[in-house]
Amino acid sequence: MTPGNSTERPQYAPRAYRSASAIVSGVLLLALAAWLVGDAVYRGEGRAPWLALAGLLLGAPLVIAFTFRPAVFAGEERLVVRNPFRTITLPWSAVVAVRAGYSAEVLTEDAGKFQLWAIPVSLRQRKRAARRQSRVAAEDPFSRSTASAHSADAVHKPVRAWSDQAVDELRELAERNKENETASGEVSVRWAFEVLGPALAGAAVLAVLLLIG
Incomplete structure (x- = not known):
């Protein structure tokens, strides 16, 4: 800069x-x-x-x-999704949403949706993260000890499964780069x-x- x-x-x-x-x-x-x-x-x-x-x-x-x-590469201009049999290149301007339900997906306006094989959604990881968050929240956040102080900070930083964290990061990148002039173009799919x-x-x-x- x-x-x-x-x-x-x-x-x-x-x-x-x-x-x-x-x-x-x-x-x-x-x-x-x-x-x-x-x-x-x-x-x-x-x-x-x-x-x-x-x-x-x-x-x-x-x-x-x-x-x-399977891999997902996210840069300033585009999102590249490498699935088992296809490689999909999506400019950020073409991305409508990135979501994680029972699977991680990226949605586009004209080309439909594509599954992110490299970011598998694990319900077990979600339940484990929820249990950990519950244990952290149950600790006394008013204790003066260093350990409890760190736990108190963790209460305000929800524990997330890895797949949900990754989807949140991709969603943030999509919102940040959607209006970028160099992030325009068409979706391409290569077998x-x-x-x-x-x-x-x-x-x-x-x-x-x-x-x-």
């Missing part, structure tokens, strides 16, 4: 959202698949090794699509052929192996 120029907008670092539990699940699933396929290739007979390899070619891209791939291609190839090979008996 140029000194003395108050008309320039403040710049904020881009934000990225991913599900840590999904990434951990993806690592475990790929490790299990590699072990099973390796065992089938090493010990299997006849068509078993080929069936195992074809199954891996089909299954690995799907595991990656649903665990590693993830780098995921669909290998998965379809694996399905085709697996089908041929099963048909030829």
